[in-house]
Amino acid sequence: MTDFQQKIILVTGASTGVGEGIARELLKRGAKVAITGRNPEHLQKAINEWDPTGDSVLAIEADVRKLSDCERMVSTVSDKFGALHGLVNNAGITGPHGVKIEDYDFEAWQDVMDTDVxxxxxxxxxxxxxxxxxGGGAVVNLSACNGVTGIAGIAPYTAAKHAVLGLTRAAALEYAEQGVRINAVGPGYVATPNILALPQDVQAMMAESHPMKRMATREEVAKMVAFLLSDDSRFCTGGFYPVDGGYTAQ
Structure with a gap:
């Protein structure tokens, strides 16, 4: 298991869902982790469960749609821990499902693009x-299997995840010589608590869409993210790494 001792990593949108799984995995490997979210109760719950002393976890209430919040969250991490070695841009929303472009609410479109892109x-x-x-490090951006495919009914989310991949590739080229590697991870459906609360027939449909006939676990996504943050992937940048049970191979 990769050792992240003395590493400081910021994970956005990490008080619940996939982001929570990523933060837990990094903590388990010895990192000091800063997490962000918009819900202070979720953030406090994470602190209470993971690290009541606050020595290894820093929770920051922040809205990634706002420039001032993003500037503040990074400076807060640097002020608290004295460095930043890794960044996971995980915060994102899906938006409405099953809506054609002509019927899609503009404000809902804007919210998806503002949050995800x-x-x-x-x-x-x-x-x-x-x-x-x-001194250098790594960035992992959460795209999705939608980042390289087209799916009807969620055009804004699909466009946003394509854009995340484009940002990843451009940034990887811009900073390759400055010691910062930047990659994207593309999960399929992930068995988060919110997904597992859906009706069984919906869960079955999600699982069936993958050739492996199941959803990913949060831990499987987190382990890919940890690999890309680690020195084990030191010659990897600008890449897209699916964790989708073969979805994008179809």
């Missing part, structure tokens, strides 16, 4: 300089 852009805008100042 602008949030990733702002995370890198402020996070990458902090990583360079700390």
């Amino acid at each position: 602008t949030g990733t852009f702002l995370g890198m805008k402020f996070g990458i300089p902090a990583i360079i100042k700390s």
Whole structure:
């Protein structure tokens, strides 16, 4: 197992869902982890469960859609821990399902793009300089299997995850010589608590869409993220790494 002792990693949208799984995996491997989210109760619950002393976990209430919040979250991490070695841009929303473009609410479109795309852009805008100042490191952006495929009924989410992959590739080229590696992970459906609360027939449909006939676990996504943050992937940048049970191979 990769050792993240003395490493400081920021994970956005990490008080619940996939982000929570990523943060837990990094903590287990010895990292000091800063997590962000919009819900202070979820953040406090995470602190209470993971690290009541606050020595290894820093919770920051922040909205990744806002430039000032993203600047503040990075500076808060640097002030608390003195460095930043890794960034995981995980915060994202799916938006409404089963809606054609002509019927899609513009404000809902804007919310998906602001959260998924602008949030990733702002995370890198402020996070990458902090990583360079700390001697280099890695960024992992959460795209999705939708980032390389087209799916009807969720056009904004599909467009957003394509954009995340484009940002990843451009940034990887911009910072390759400055010691910052930037990659994207593309999960399929992940068995988060919210997904597992859906009706059984919906869960079955999600599982069936993967050739392996099941959903990913949060731990499986987290282990891929940990690999890409680690020195084990030191010659990997600008890549897209599916964790989708073969979905994108179809």
